[in-house]
Amino acid sequence: MPVTSAALLLHHGRGADAHVLIAHMGGPFWARKDEGxxxxxxxxxxxxxDVEAAARREFAEELGVPAPDGPVVDLGAFRYSSGKVVHVLAVEVPAWLVGSPDDPASPELTARAGISTAQVEWPPRSGRRVDVPEVDRAVWFPLERARPLLVAGQQPVLDALATATS
Incomplete structure (x- = not known):
């Protein structure tokens, strides 16, 4: 049975004009990488x-704040080339949330208390284990700008969102 994850994609705007909230992966391996x-x-x-409960729990753990309430749209399950399956739910947030004190976006998530960390070997093959934040920042991007930034297995999610919100 494949590994299954749940994801919560916040967005505002509709169709091609939508913006999505995505997070940059944390740790030294990803520090100087942007695309993918x-x-x-x-x-x-x-x-x-429950998939929605898992998605909301993981959102709060990674971004350090609870996910905004709102109707959930099931965008489907997306299979990575590794076989992992990510079930993605979308929540539309009001435009006023963006840039407000309640906005989950943050240029520096590591300053938030309670964000989740992962242990990695760094430098590679050194035997030294360090704790790093799972994500280090979250930013709102237009769909077309977000596409090349996302890991390849998540890029089709943007097409599903555009279709679901047209």
């Missing part, structure tokens, strides 16, 4: 856990 180094906030679905 961003992701929709996501994480593993625990056994017996």
């Amino acid at each position: 180094a961003w992701s929709i906030p996501k994480g593993l679905v625990e056994p017996g856990e």
Whole structure:
């Protein structure tokens, strides 16, 4: 059975004019990378856990704030070349949220208390383990700018969002 993750994609605007909130992966490996180094906030679905509950939990763990409430649109399940499956849900947020004190976007997520970390070997093959934030920043991008930034397996999600919000 493939590994299944749940993701929550926040957006504002509709169709091709939509903007999405994506997060840059944290740690030294990703520090100087941009294209292909961003992701929709996501994480593993625990056994017996509801997909929406998992997506909201992972959003809060990675960004350090709860996901905004609102109607959820199921964009579907997307399979990576590795076989991993990511089930993506979308929530439209009001435009006033962007740039407000309640905006989950942050140029420096590592300053937020409670964000999740992962342990990685750094430098590679050194045997030294360090804790790094899973993501280090979150930014709103127009769909077409977000596309090359996202990891390849998540790029089709943007087409699903554009179709669902047209």
